[in-house]
Amino acid sequence: MPTQSGLSQLATAYDALLCDVWGVVHNGIEPFPSAVEALVNYRAHGGHVVFITNAPRPSGEIVDMLDHMGVPRSAWDAMASSGDASRTLIAPYKGKVIHHVGPATADDALYEGLGVIRGRAEDAEVVVVTDLDSDDETPDDYAARVRLWLKRGLPMICANPDKIVEHGDQLIYCGGALGDYYAERGGQVQMAGKPFTPIYDEAMRLAEQSAGRKLDKSRVLAIGDSVRTDATGAANFGIDLLFVTGSIHAADFVDGADSASVEALVAPSGARLAAFLPRLAW
Structure with missing residues (x-):
């Protein structure tokens, strides 16, 4: 033991x-x-x-x-x-529109040199999730957006499989929680990390x-x-x-x-x- x-x-x-x-x-x-x-x-x-x-x-x-x-x-x-692992999954979308979910600019380096175009979900070929847009959100806040992604049949690349993390003395939701939420509703999700x-x-x-x-x-x-x-x-x-x-x-x-x-x-x-x-x- x-x-x-x-x-x-x-x-x-x-x-x-x-x-x-x-x-x-x-x-x-x-x-x-x-x-x-x-x-x-x-x-x-x-x-x-x-x-x-x-x-x-x-x-x-x-x-x-x-x-x-x-x-x-x-x-x-x-x-x-x-x-690093997620960049390998994103690379095939070079020249195509991806829809980013997460803080607007915090993860810019994730896409550097890959030649993808960040845009609206209505125009995208894939959703890339690095985190929720803000620390006070939960996956339920994305219900309407998820319906659109599912309607368009968009695959998701979840660059952060963690569901929750510590931030100081608080616990906050992460990208993995949204990835699970999408998969539970029938969405196709790829996760690159642990x-x-x-x-x-x-x-x-x-x-x-x-x-x-x-x-x-x-x-x-x-x-x-x-x-x-x-x-x-x-x-x-x-x-x-x-x-x-x-x-x-x-x-x-x-x-x-x-x-x-x-x-x-x-x-x-x-x-x-x-x-x-x-x-x-x-």
Whole structure:
């Protein structure tokens, strides 16, 4: 049965970490000091850290954000983002109209160099979702727009499979919630990030590049705070999981997280649970 173990107790068993970012390393506003300390120490002991994130932006923009936030480069080796994976799905629409859903300009870099034309849903050939348009919206607010998309038979590319994330002390809906809403009504949805294998293949490639050698999956550990994305992704990819309980699933542990309750929550994903922590720490 998994135990509540700090990263120091697991470090010698794993050569590399595929570590979630939002909810594990930071809360959207500031870093978690204990998480940064744990990753710095892990690397100082010879481990390799690849950040694997469902942020719907190319990895370069996420690096800039982490730098600005104060997450030191000594905490990580490389970055695999859903935005990078999503660009591969968007590229075939070169020269065609796409309908963007999300903050108007925040994700401009997602389309840079792809030659797509952003326009109205009435003229588009695909809907690309990076997020909801504002933090106070829910998927139900999109009911009328979804009816139009369904009527036109528009496929959707969901560049951020996360359903909810922490923002400071609040939980807000993300693009994945709208992707699920559309799929439940019969829409065709492609998601590029976690829990889907392509982003893990890229993260593993980056980990092996950092290590300078082939890595055995039995010695690679996923760290994450979401059953839907992190636990399921780890299970699909065949690697162990360190689960962070104090983020988006905190409400599931109002009486405190213990081995039995964490195992019960994670079990439907099929993930091999190595350990759990309220917050990542050394």
